[in-house]
Amino acid sequence: VLLDSFSALPRTEYDFVIVGGGNAGAVLANRLTEYSRWKVLVIEAGPTNENVFNSRVPGLVATLQRSPYDWNYTTVPQPGLNGRSILIPRGHILGGTSSINGQFYTRCSSSDYDRLALNHLSLVLPADESQAERWTEPADGHDTTGEYDPRFHNKNGMTYVSVSGAPQAVDAKVLEASKQLGGDYAYRLDFNSGDSLGIGWVQLTVGHGERSSSATAYLGPKYINRSNLHVLVGHQAVRVLNTTSRGGVPSLRTVRFVKKTEPNASVHEVTAKKELILSAGVIGTAQLLLLSGIGDSTEVRSKGIEPLVNLPSVGKNVTDQPFLALQWGLGINGTVTPSDALQQQWLAQWNETRTGPLSSIGHNHLGWVRIPDESPVWSQYEDPSSGRNTPHIEFAFNGGAFHPNPGATLTTVLIGLQPVSRGTLALNSADPFEHPLLDLAFLDSDLDLYTMKYAISSLRRFFKAPAWDDYKLSPISPPPDEDDEEGLTEYLRNFGDSAAHAVGSAAMSAKNAPYGVVDPDLKLKKATGLRVVDASIMPYVTAGHTQAPVYAIAERAADLIKDSWK
Numbered sequence: 001v002l003l004d005s006f007s008a009l010p011r012t013e014y015d016f017v018i019v020g021g022g023n024a025g026a027v028l029a030n031r032l033t034e035y036s037r038w039k040v041l042v043i044e045a046g047p048t049n050e051n052v053f054n055s056r057v058p059g060l061v062a063t064l065q066r067s068p069y070d071w072n073y074t075t076v077p078q079p080g081l082n083g084r085s086i087l088i089p090r091g092h093i094l095g096g097t098s099s100i101n102g103q104f105y106t107r108c109s110s111s112d113y114d115r116l117a118l119n120h121l122s123l124v125l126p127a128d129e130s131q132a133e134r135w136t137e138p139a140d141g142h143d144t145t146g147e148y149d150p151r152f153h154n155k156n157g158m159t160y161v162s163v164s165g166a167p168q169a170v171d172a173k174v175l176e177a178s179k180q181l182g183g184d185y186a187y188r189l190d191f192n193s194g195d196s197l198g199i200g201w202v203q204l205t206v207g208h209g210e211r212s213s214s215a216t217a218y219l220g221p222k223y224i225n226r227s228n229l230h231v232l233v234g235h236q237a238v239r240v241l242n243t244t245s246r247g248g249v250p251s252l253r254t255v256r257f258v259k260k261t262e263p264n265a266s267v268h269e270v271t272a273k274k275e276l277i278l279s280a281g282v283i284g285t286a287q288l289l290l291l292s293g294i295g296d297s298t299e300v301r302s303k304g305i306e307p308l309v310n311l312p313s314v315g316k317n318v319t320d321q322p323f324l325a326l327q328w329g330l331g332i333n334g335t336v337t338p339s340d341a342l343q344q345q346w347l348a349q350w351n352e353t354r355t356g357p358l359s360s361i362g363h364n365h366l367g368w369v370r371i372p373d374e375s376p377v378w379s380q381y382e383d384p385s386s387g388r389n390t391p392h393i394e395f396a397f398n399g400g401a402f403h404p405n406p407g408a409t410l411t412t413v414l415i416g417l418q419p420v421s422r423g424t425l426a427l428n429s430a431d432p433f434e435h436p437l438l439d440l441a442f443l444d445s446d447l448d449l450y451t452m453k454y455a456i457s458s459l460r461r462f463f464k465a466p467a468w469d470d471y472k473l474s475p476i477s478p479p480p481d482e483d484d485e486e487g488l489t490e491y492l493r494n495f496g497d498s499a500a501h502a503v504g505s506a507a508m509s510a511k512n513a514p515y516g517v518v519d520p521d522l523k524l525k526k527a528t529g530l531r532v533v534d535a536s537i538m539p540y541v542t543a544g545h546t547q548a549p550v551y552a553i554a555e556r557a558a559d560l561i562k563d564s565w566k
């Protein structure tokens with residue numbers, strides 16, 4: 001049941017209280033209320049996703065950033081980006097970041113999951129993740145034979161996943177170049193099969209032309225209206241409280257929260273009889289832990305907060321992937337430049353039939369490449385990837401127009417998938433409404449710089465395939481040549497950005513490890529009553545986009561929680 005005021009809550013004790021109705025939180029809300037005797041409350045800071053039109057239309061994704069549905073975080077000045085501060089979006093809406101993200105569905109590699117599989121959190125690809133997936137046909141209903149491998153997909157899960165339903169002229173070029181070059185660029189029938197290397201068709205969390213988020217899938221009408229589920233939107237958790245009077249191991253089952261629009265009005269508290277679950281995301285979860293005195297005791301005390309659990313790893317180890325967009329002009333006649341009139345036409349088509357360019361996101365292929373084993377870089381650095389089926393870099397191609405003719409420009413996105421730079425999240429102050437200090441340490445490591453340079457040169461090699469000849473591609477604001485090491489470094493520092501895949505601020509570690517925030521069963525170390533389930537628990541970023549791994553973690557966590565209490 002969706003609620004927007006504390007006074008509408010019938011009780012202040014629930015079996016489970018989940019902070020954050022985001023990508024992971026919505027999964028838990030659904031799975032834990034499958035037991036009708038368990039009463040579950042979700043506290044979500046953002047508004048409901050219902051009737052947020054731009055979140056429903058896949059192709060309007062860019063309009064959700066810097067909107068009321070985005071927390072609008074900014075990093076501190078990044079030395080690796082020549083002192084620039086960059087925007088870090090996060091979903092501030094039911095469904096969390098799955099309601100505002102790019103909708104790419106990338107499971108990453110099977111060895112990424114093996115590496116996450118510390119003891120109990122044994123994620124099996126695709127078993128755990130596939131509970132999330134509801135494979136469906138693309139919006140345009142085209143024949144998808146040869147565009148994915150049905151052996152790896154599940155039609156009976158929750159979140160719609162489909163290949164793109166809006167073809168572009170550039171698609172044929174990408175495939176032809178892949179065929180001509182082979183090797184690193186060979187066609188991969190399905191990069192969500194556990195082996196992701198090569199170039200293949202994108203898979204998107206889109207069903208019947210609409211975004212499928214954790215909110216539309218796991219909190220759709222037949223779930224959110226369960227009488228044992230209350231979803232309180234517009235309320236922000238500000239502190240976790242210790243309810244043990246006896247001293248000793250803290251019991252962290254009570255959470256304090258306020259209505260976002262009236263932060264100085266009443267402060268409310270609810271208690272979980274069984275567990276309090278933090279699913280507030282890589283930024284929200286770590287900030288809430290620190291605000292509660294859970295973190296490095298000296299650091300929290302310096303902000304005027306009484307230390308509660310000394311866990312110095314809270315807010316450390318934050319890992320995000322560097323990103324670079326490069327544009328290429330086409331030296332041919334007959335290209336299409338998207339205009340307002342075209343956009344209106346596309347919108348009308350979407351409104352009428354849920355088809356057309358806005359039923360997709362502009363990227364129809366992704367490429368996944370490894371830095372070769374014989375690269376001299378490996379004599380200096382350890383390979384940060386989880387295994388030999390795992391890429392170091394990703395390319396995405398956006399052809400600029402959904403038309404028989406190509407767009408006037410081709411945009412390529414490059415991502416360094418396995419960064420070794422590690423950042424931090426720290427409190428700015430004890431005020432829960434002040435954004436934390438977010439330092440993602442982009443391009444601090446020389447290996448991360450090398451990886452991005454490798455991505456640029458690999459992309460240039462791809463564009464040397466004869467398939468591209470008749471497009472007469474010319475780079476717009478191009479990076480310097482390969483042999484200009486310093487110029488390339490400067491270019492990356494001036495134009496590098498975030499892929500928005502941060503993880504690791506409340507990382508999982510082995511049970512008796514002297515570092516880490518949660519045990520492999522995702523319970524907070526040195527306390528009882530509290531689990532963390534979201535992207536913050538990932539000690540490494542998986543080699544791809546992070547929503548599919550978050551679904552897998554949340555589904556697995558739901559099973560662990562059910563096993564503990566049923």
Ligand SMILES: Cc1cc2nc3c(=O)[nH]c(=O)nc-3n(C[C@H](O)[C@H](O)[C@H](O)COP(=O)(O)OP(=O)(O)OC[C@H]3O[C@@H](n4cnc5c(N)ncnc54)[C@H](O)[C@@H]3O)c2cc1C
Binds near residue numbers: 046095097238548
């Ligand atoms: C712009 C963008 C594009 C992306 N594109 C892709 C993509 O195409 N494919 C992909 O796989 N991944 C993508 N990602 C990453 C991916 O979506 C996220 O890693 C993932 O969804 C995170 O899930 P989560 O459950 O950890 O957090 P979230 O989904 O962010 O959930 C956290 C929830 O907690 C709420 N919250 C936070 N603090 C509080 C508090 N104190 N009290 C109450 N509620 C609180 C938030 O409002 C939010 O709803 C993208 C990310 C961004 C930002």
